[in-house]
Amino acid sequence: SKTKESLVHRMDTLFLGRKEIDADLFDELEEILITADLGINTTMELLDDARRNVKRNALSDPQELKIVLKEKLRSFLMESDQPAELVRPESGPFVIMVVGVNGVGKTTTIGKITKKFKQAGQSVLLVAADTFRAAAVAQLKIWGERNDVTVVHQQEGADPSAVAFDAIDLAVAKEYDVVIVDTAGRLHTQVNLMEELKKIKRVMGKRLEGAPHEILLVLDATTGQNAVSQAKLFNDAVGITGLALTKLDGTAKGGIVACICRELSIPIRFIGIGEQIDDLRDFNPDDFINALFGDETHNH
Amino acid sequence: MFDNLTDRLEGVFKKLRGTGKLTEENIKESMQEVRMALLEADVNFQVVKDFIAKVSEKAVGLEVTKTLSPGQQVIKIVHDELVELLGGTTEQIRLDGRQPVTIMMTGLQGSGKTTTSGKLAKILKEKGRKPYLVPADIYRPAAIDQLQVLGERLDIPVHPSTTDMKPVEICRQAMTVAGQKGYDTLIFDTAGRLHVDEALMGELKEIQSAIQLSEILFVADSMTGQDAVTVAEKFNQDLEISGVVLTKMEGDARGGAALSIKSVTGKPIKFVGIGEALDALEVFHPDRIASRILGMGDVLTLIEKA
Numbered sequence: 001s002k003t004k005e006s007l008v009h010r011m012d013t014l015f016l017g018r019k020e021i022d023a024d025l026f027d028e029l030e031e032i033l034i035t036a037d038l039g040i041n042t043t044m045e046l047l048d049d050a051r052r053n054v055k056r057n058a059l060s061d062p063q064e065l066k067i068v069l070k071e072k073l074r075s076f077l078m079e080s081d082q083p084a085e086l087v088r089p090e091s092g093p094f095v096i097m098v099v100g101v102n103g104v105g106k107t108t109t110i111g112k113i114t115k116k117f118k119q120a121g122q123s124v125l126l127v128a129a130d131t132f133r134a135a136a137v138a139q140l141k142i143w144g145e146r147n148d149v150t151v152v153h154q155q156e157g158a159d160p161s162a163v164a165f166d167a168i169d170l171a172v173a174k175e176y177d178v179v180i181v182d183t184a185g186r187l188h189t190q191v192n193l194m195e196e197l198k199k200i201k202r203v204m205g206k207r208l209e210g211a212p213h214e215i216l217l218v219l220d221a222t223t224g225q226n227a228v229s230q231a232k233l234f235n236d237a238v239g240i241t242g243l244a245l246t247k248l249d250g251t252a253k254g255g256i257v258a259c260i261c262r263e264l265s266i267p268i269r270f271i272g273i274g275e276q277i278d279d280l281r282d283f284n285p286d287d288f289i290n291a292l293f294g295d296e297t298h299n300h
Numbered sequence: 301m302f303d304n305l306t307d308r309l310e311g312v313f314k315k316l317r318g319t320g321k322l323t324e325e326n327i328k329e330s331m332q333e334v335r336m337a338l339l340e341a342d343v344n345f346q347v348v349k350d351f352i353a354k355v356s357e358k359a360v361g362l363e364v365t366k367t368l369s370p371g372q373q374v375i376k377i378v379h380d381e382l383v384e385l386l387g388g389t390t391e392q393i394r395l396d397g398r399q400p401v402t403i404m405m406t407g408l409q410g411s412g413k414t415t416t417s418g419k420l421a422k423i424l425k426e427k428g429r430k431p432y433l434v435p436a437d438i439y440r441p442a443a444i445d446q447l448q449v450l451g452e453r454l455d456i457p458v459h460p461s462t463t464d465m466k467p468v469e470i471c472r473q474a475m476t477v478a479g480q481k482g483y484d485t486l487i488f489d490t491a492g493r494l495h496v497d498e499a500l501m502g503e504l505k506e507i508q509s510a511i512q513l514s515e516i517l518f519v520a521d522s523m524t525g526q527d528a529v530t531v532a533e534k535f536n537q538d539l540e541i542s543g544v545v546l547t548k549m550e551g552d553a554r555g556g557a558a559l560s561i562k563s564v565t566g567k568p569i570k571f572v573g574i575g576e577a578l579d580a581l582e583v584f585h586p587d588r589i590a591s592r593i594l595g596m597g598d599v600l601t602l603i604e605k606a
């Protein structure tokens with residue numbers, strides 16, 4: 001679209017033609033960072049920091065300014081208490097619980113992750129613990145068929161904790177390598193639904209110590225500042241261990257994750273770049289930052 | 301009692317007490333605060349810029365009244381301008397024109413099209429219409445099932461679409477069935493798609509030229525960030541949408557996307573989704589969203605009374 005191209009082009013020409021760092025350059029940078037959903041506070045912080053360095057004469061080359069900003073953003077994205085890779089338990093099934101607000105792409109992401117595990121030769125059990133949304137089970141079953149894996153489910157309206165508990169039972173008995181639990185989308189502000197999520201987690205831990213080993217929060221790249229609130233409240237409720245950022249195949253940049261990684265020290269594990277089974281990538285901070293600055297697009 | 305923006309504006313105007321007019325300088329300072337508030341609420345960067353320019357113009361030279369503090373007065377101007385921009389025509393779905401009434405739901409993936417189709421059908425049924433739900437999403441796994449389940453819950457007929465048919469064929473066929481069975485209101489639920497996906501955008505245009513549509517609703521997630529303008533602009537360019545539905549508004553999103561979308565499309569926001577349940581659809585209240593975008597609740601009611 002017009003907006004996107006002009007931004008990308010502007011970013012390219014922004015640094016190339018310039019000999020010095022001036023107020024215009026900072027204004028344009030501000031627009032680029034805010035338009036990428038980085039948020040006004042993080043943007044101001046980044047730029048104020050750079051302005052101070054320019055004043056101290058520690059920074060004078062526009063190209064260098066860009067490198068400094070990228071480095072800083074990179075450090076936000078990499079600020080993590082968790083290892084970047086998924087950590088499997090030493091024995092028994094590796095249980096992943098997938099959570100997030102409505103419609104972000106949880107079920108689809110599960111379908112894609114399943115394929116990755118299958119390709120790595122692992123056996124996967126899918127668990128339909130979204131017993132609420134219309135045809136949620138049918139949707140997961142289709143992803144199960146596409147991956148040729150079993151989907152554990154009960155009737156609509158069943159207690160999701162019971163579904164999860166029984167699934168762990170089965171996974172332990174049948175020695176599955178990986179169990180992925182799909183949960184219903186819920187807004188982070190809905191206290192009773194967040195309680196339900198805690199219960200699903202607790203119940204699995206009762207059946208298998210340490211489970212779930214990974215709690216993956218799915219975020220939609222088109223989301224703005226509200227993603228911070230989502231991440232905080234889901235983290236408070238169940239403790240998030242990793243993020244997946246979906247819908248990066250559009251024009252949204254998903255810049256808000258930089259604030260989330262930084263504030264909550266949670267790593268981004270995957271990005272979603274489409275609706276198909278292969279449209280999943282491991283997160284690469286450099287690609288992400290380049291795209292954010294309009295320097296390059298993601299590898300599709 | 302006063303929250304963030306009000307406090308910040310009061311701070312700006314502290315020095316002003318006693319003097320009679322809002323000067324260019326303290327307007328400028330206060331507009332910085334308003335700008336921050338709007339950006340924090342996810343209003344698009346460019347939209348904020350235009351908005352601030354407009355409001356500044358209105359505020360300069362304004363007499364300071366006795367009933368309101370300067371800060372409150374600026375907020376009132378900002379709020380009134382927001383309401384005006386968000387509001388405009390508050391017409392709902394047009395039911396009196398050509399029959400049958402045909403409504404196409406469009407938007408990005410996961411925005412809430414299918415759920416809103418169900419909610420809308422319920423409202424229309426309660427108004428005495430005979431709605432027919434038409435699943436025209438052949439891509440998303442179990443999309444047809446999803447609408448069928450909603451139809452069953454609402455006791456509203458759903459067209460028996462299959463994934464081997466082209467969406468435009470499904471819509472045509474549904475029109476014929478509706479004619480035979482006397483359904484007077486068709487709701488076409490289309491697949492979520494990206495605005496940059498030209499092939500899939502073309503599919504919507506194809507439906508548009510095959511069926512005389514009464515309404516094309518653009519369904520958008522209220523949590524959307526800066527990109528809302530790009531998406532809404534493209535859907536409106538390609539399809540000339542007739543209205544907007546904002547979903548998931550019961551959460552804590554500030555909802556700046558409402559202003560962004562309204563600004564670039566000029567199309568009325570007709571409904572607001574406030575939950576997953578099938579009765580969680582409301583008409584749009586510009587004043588409520590304006591307060592929310594500014595991050596303030598009941599303060600404004602006080603100001604309005606003053």
Ligand SMILES: Nc1nc2c(ncn2[C@@H]2O[C@H](COP(=O)(O)OP(=O)(O)OP(=O)(O)O)[C@@H](O)[C@H]2O)c(=O)[nH]1
Nearest residue numbers: 102103104105106107108185247272273274409410
């Ligand atoms: N373009 C694009 N679409 C995606 C991506 N991931 C998911 N989707 C689409 O987004 C929509 C919602 O995906 P779901 O997987 O159903 O989302 P969910 O979080 O499980 O939704 P709920 O269970 O209803 O809360 C579907 O139309 C998906 O095809 C992505 O990376 N890119």
Ligand SMILES: Nc1nc2c(ncn2[C@@H]2O[C@H](COP(=O)(O)OP(=O)(O)OP(=O)(O)O)[C@@H](O)[C@H]2O)c(=O)[nH]1
Nearest residue numbers: 102103409410411412413414415492548573574575
């Ligand atoms: N909390 C909340 N959830 C909503 C609202 N409207 C829809 N949803 C939920 O958002 C998710 C996506 O809704 P759908 O109706 O499937 O969205 P869609 O636009 O049809 O999705 P695709 O067909 O995949 O593009 C579901 O979990 C819905 O229950 C709302 O107003 N509030």
Ligand SMILES: [Mg+2]
Nearest residue numbers: 106107130136
């Ligand atoms: Mg789901």
Ligand SMILES: [Mg+2]
Nearest residue numbers: 413414437443
């Ligand atoms: Mg749908």
